[in-house]
Amino acid sequence: MSREDVFERERPRLTRVAYGMLGSHAEAEDVVQEAWLRWERAGEDVRDPAAWLTTVVGRLALDALGSARARRETYVGPWLPEPIVTAADADPADRVTLDETVSLALFAVLERLTPAERTAFVLHDVFGLSFAEVGEAVGRSPEASRQLASRARRAVESARPRATPAREEQERVVTAFAAACAGGDLQELVALLDPDVVWRSDGGGRVTATRRPLHGSAQVAKAILGFARRPPLGGYAADVNGEPGLVFRDADGVITVMAFTIDAGRIAEIHVVRNPEKVTRVPAP
Incomplete structure (x- = not known):
């Protein structure tokens, strides 16, 4: 060779x-x-x-x-890595696995x-x-x-999460999260979030994003529903660095990648990448 x-x-x-x-x-x-x-x-x-x-x-x-x-x-606001995204219904051979990369949640610790x-x-x-x-x-x-x-x-x-559920359970929680956002259901959204949930959003100063991490289910849920008030133009379920996630194009046309860390059946962390320079390789909705 x-x-x-x-x-x-x-x-x-x-x-x-x-x-x-x-x-x-x-x-x-x-x-x-x-x-x-x-x-x-x-x-x-x-x-x-x-x-x-x-x-x-x-x-x-x-x-x-x-x-x-x-x-x-x-850097303006929280820094998150460029996400590695594959559609949730992609061939299993093409899916990113945690032994091949590091999750967005792990990157936050590594920083x-x-x-x-x-x-x-x-x-x-x-x-x-x-x-x-x-x-x-x-x-x-x-x-x-x-x-x-x-x-x-x-x-x-x-x-690390105290009790990481099976993949099917993680996907169920993310699907319920998407439905609660689409329906504007604050009570259901709060029920899906861990009381100490953390939200990090990376816009790089180029698009709208929270400049500091948000903490707590009430604060995070209100921010999410405010963000979802204008329906997205399209989206799909995805694997984001090996974690269950969502990809969508918001009402302003900005591609947004969300990765979720599920702990004991609730969402413990949400990492959101919106910086246009970091989503150029993400399949557009």
Whole structure:
């Protein structure tokens, strides 16, 4: 197998690794392209191409993450990643699964970690690299890398749902949510929301969106019904980074992606991506 064939075999996974750290398709592709250039210059003595390439991508993504975080300090409102969307009725082989990427809810937790913690968690816990390989990417010893991943894991575990229901139950809740919004049913909507539900909306300052996270079922439900007062122009059920979600075009023509985290039968988190620059790859309703 040629070096180019080896790289192309690994490209999809490398792109997922870079996306999992950066939350940007374009930045992930830039990182993978730079990894290709380094692969070309590496010579023929690479014993484990998959591990070598993943480590290189991790190191490059860590560097890119520093620059990205500096830009996000001036970002308008909450920052959410570019969503990965597939229609809910798509071929199961085409569906995004959580072992292939990270959910929007997980990205919200990762944003609170240091770049090194985030890198260690994504490379080890999500993509299965050894701590020796993680250490090469973050410039730390294997033991230090283990500690980074452990701190990140504690943060992630503290934010996980207490009881994640089966997929069918998640879809039922999202369908009921859509019906309550369409019917303007405040009581039903509040019943579907966890009392401590969190709403995050990313408009990037380009379209209407809440500038701060909203908390609590009453506040979130009123905001949702205010947003849904003008019926959307079209929409569909979708998988959004492995979570049940909705995609619709609102009354102003803005494509909106919503992802839901369901905990014990209620909606615990809603992540809404409306920034037009982040939905260019989303199939339009």
